[in-house]
Amino acid sequence: xxxxxxAQVESLCETLYTGMPSSGGEKISRxxxxxxxxxxxxxxxxxxxxxxxxxxxxxxxxLLVASNSLTELISSHWNNFSVPQRIDIRNYxxxxxxxxxxxxxxxxxxxxxxxxxxxxxxxxxxxSTHRELTDDVTKFLQATVDHCILGLKILNQLVDxxxxxxxxxxxxxxxxxxxxxxxxxxxxxxxxxxxxxKQLQTRxxxxxxxxxxxxxxxxxSLTVRCLNFDFIGTNPDESTEDVGTIQAPTNxxxxxxxxxxxxxLLDFYANTxxxxxxxxxxxxxxxxxxxxxxxxxxKEREAFLGRIMAGIRExxxxxxxxxxxxxYHQFCRLLGRLKANYQLSELVxxxxxxxxxxxxxSFTTQSIRNWQYSTxxxxxxxxLWGRLVAAxxxxxxxxxxxxxxxxxxxxxxxxxxxxxxxxxxxxETVLRSDGAxxxxxxxxxxxxxxxxxxxxxxxxxxxxxxxxxxxxxxPLMEKYRELMSHLMTxxxxxxxxxxxxx
Numbered sequence: 001x002x003x004x005x006x007a008q009v010e011s012l013c014e015t016l017y018t019g020m021p022s023s024g025g026e027k028i029s030r031x032x033x034x035x036x037x038x039x040x041x042x043x044x045x046x047x048x049x050x051x052x053x054x055x056x057x058x059x060x061x062x063l064l065v066a067s068n069s070l071t072e073l074i075s076s077h078w079n080n081f082s083v084p085q086r087i088d089i090r091n092y093x094x095x096x097x098x099x100x101x102x103x104x105x106x107x108x109x110x111x112x113x114x115x116x117x118x119x120x121x122x123x124x125x126x127x128s129t130h131r132e133l134t135d136d137v138t139k140f141l142q143a144t145v146d147h148c149i150l151g152l153k154i155l156n157q158l159v160d161x162x163x164x165x166x167x168x169x170x171x172x173x174x175x176x177x178x179x180x181x182x183x184x185x186x187x188x189x190x191x192x193x194x195x196x197x198k199q200l201q202t203r204x205x206x207x208x209x210x211x212x213x214x215x216x217x218x219x220x221s222l223t224v225r226c227l228n229f230d231f232i233g234t235n236p237d238e239s240t241e242d243v244g245t246i247q248a249p250t251n252x253x254x255x256x257x258x259x260x261x262x263x264x265l266l267d268f269y270a271n272t273x274x275x276x277x278x279x280x281x282x283x284x285x286x287x288x289x290x291x292x293x294x295x296x297x298x299k300e301r302e303a304f305l306g307r308i309m310a311g312i313r314e315x316x317x318x319x320x321x322x323x324x325x326x327x328y329h330q331f332c333r334l335l336g337r338l339k340a341n342y343q344l345s346e347l348v349x350x351x352x353x354x355x356x357x358x359x360x361x362s363f364t365t366q367s368i369r370n371w372q373y374s375t376x377x378x379x380x381x382x383x384l385w386g387r388l389v390a391a392x393x394x395x396x397x398x399x400x401x402x403x404x405x406x407x408x409x410x411x412x413x414x415x416x417x418x419x420x421x422x423x424x425x426x427x428e429t430v431l432r433s434d435g436a437x438x439x440x441x442x443x444x445x446x447x448x449x450x451x452x453x454x455x456x457x458x459x460x461x462x463x464x465x466x467x468x469x470x471x472x473x474x475p476l477m478e479k480y481r482e483l484m485s486h487l488m489t490x491x492x493x494x495x496x497x498x499x500x501x502x
Contacts, residue, residue, distance in 0.1 A: 001052045006062075009053060012037050013061035040069040044077040047089075054096060060105045067111035071118055075168065083126045090119045090129070094136060097154075102146035113154050117161040124177045133158060134185045134192075141192065145207045145215070152196065152218035155189050159225040175233050186229060187252055193222035194255070197264055216272060220279035223265075227286035245341065246290045253294055256287060259307055266311050274326040281330035284311075288334065289341050305342055306350045312338070313352055316359035329377045332367070335360060336380030344391035348404050357404070360384065361411035365418040371426055375440050379449035385415055386453040389460035412460055417468050419454075424472065 015033040053066035093116045123130040140151030162181040165174040196219040199205045231247040268280040295301040321327040364381045367374040430439045458465045
C-alpha cells in the first residue's frame with residue numbers, strides 16, 4: 001500500500017460512516033464503499049495493509065476499519081500464523097495502544113482493545129507471553145491518568161473475552177482457556193479494580209472531575225464483571241436479571257470477607273451519581289450472593305451478614321440515592337436477593353433485625369403507593385416478603401428477635417392492604433391521566449411476576465387477607481351492579497361516559 005491507496009481507503013471509510021467522501025474522493029454509495037472495504041478481511045495477506053493504515057492514517061474511520069479487519073483476519077486465519085508472528089502482532093497492537101490510545105476516538109480504542117484481547121484468548125496456551133497481559137496492563141495503570149483509563153478498559157474487555165464463548169471455537173476449548181484465566185489472572189484483575197476504587201476514594205490519583213468519573217465507571221464495571229464471571233462453567237442465561245450464587249474461589253475469601261470491601265462499595269454508592277452508584281450497588285448484590293462455603297465458619301458468615309444488614313438499614317433510614325431510578329431498581333434487587341441467599345433463622349439473629357424489618361416494610365409500602373415509578377422493581381420487594389413468610393415454619397420460636405413472627409404478620413398485612421388499595425386506585429389514576437400513564441394492570445410481564453409471589457404472601461395470613469379483600473371488593477361489586485343497571489335503563493348517549501367516570 002502507498003499514500004495514494006491510503007487516501008482511497010480513507011475516502012471509502014468517510015463514505016461508509018458519514019455518507020460523504022473525503023475531499024477529492026469519488027462519489028459512490030455506502031454499499032459500494034462497504035463492499036470494497038470488506039476486501040481487507042478476505043485474506044491474511046492484507047494484514048500489512050491494515051498495519052500501514054494504522055501507522056499512517058489520520059482518519060479515525062480508517063483506523064476503525066483497519067482494526068476491525070485485523071480482528072476478523074486474526075479470528076478467521078489464526079492457524080495460518082506461527083507462534084512468533086502471533087506474539088509480534090499482539091505486541092504491535094499493545095504498543096500502538098500505549099503510544100496512541102489516549103489520543104484516539106473511543107470507538108477506535110475499543111476496537112483495538114478487542115483485537116488485543118482476542119489475540120490473547122486465541123493464543124493463551126501458545127506462549128506464556130499471552131498470559132502476561134494483566135502484568136502488561138499494570139504498567140498502563142501506573143502511567144498517566146488517561147493510560148490508567150485505557151488499562152481499565154483493556155481489563156474489562158479481557159474479562160468479557162475470556163468469559164464469553166467465541167464463534168468458531170468449541171465449548172471445550174473455551175472452558176479450558178476460561179478456567180486457566182480464572183486460576184491465573186482473574187483474582188488479580190479483581191484486586192486491580194478494587195485498588196483503583198480505593199485510590200479514587202483516598203484521592204491518591206490526581207485527576208480532573210471528568211477523569212474521576214470515567215475511572216470510577218471503569219473500575220466498578222470491572223469489579224462487577226469479575227464477580228459475574230462464569231466460575232464453574234454453568235453459562236447462565238444473560239437475559240435474566242436474577243443473581244445466582246457466586247461461586248468465587250476460596251483464595252478470594254480474604255478480600256470478599258474484608259469489611260473494607262463492602263464499605264468501599266457502599267461509600268461509592270452513597271457519594272456518586274448513576275451510573276457509578278448503581279454499578280456499586282450491583283457489586284454489593286453480587287458480594288452478598290457469594291457461596292456459603294466460602295466462609296470458614298458460621299461466625300464469620302454471621303458477621304458478614306450483620307455488616308450488610310447494618311448498611312441496608314442506614315440506606316433505608318436516609319433514603320440514600322433512592323431518588324435515582326437506576327439506584328432504586330438495584331436496591332430493590334438487593335432486598336430481594338438478601339433472603340434468597342440467607343435463611344430467615346440467620347436474619348433474625350442479626351442485631352437490628354426488627355428495625356430492618358420495619359424499614360423494609362415502610363420502603364415497600366412507599367414503593368407500592370408510587371407504582372408509577374416502581375412497576376418494574378416491585379416484584380423484587382414482593383419476592384422478599386414471599387420468602388420471609390415461606391420460611392417462618394422452619395424457624396424455632398426461641399431463635400433470634402423475640403416476637404419477630406408477630407411483627408412480620410403485622411407488616412405483611414400492611415403490605416398486602418397497601419398493594420390492593422394501590423392497584424385499585426391506579427384504575428382511576430390511569431383514567432384521569434388520559435393516556436399519559438401506562439396501566440400497571442395491563443403490563444403483563446410485571447403483573448405476572450407480582451402474581452407469582454402474591455399467593456405465598458397472602459396464605460401467610462389467609463383469614464385476615466381474605467377479610468381485607470372482601471372488604472374492598474364487595475362494595476365495588478355492588479356499585480358496579482348499580483352502574484350497569486343504570487346503564488341498561490338509561491337512554492342518553494352520555495351514559496357510558498358517566499359510568500366510566502364513576
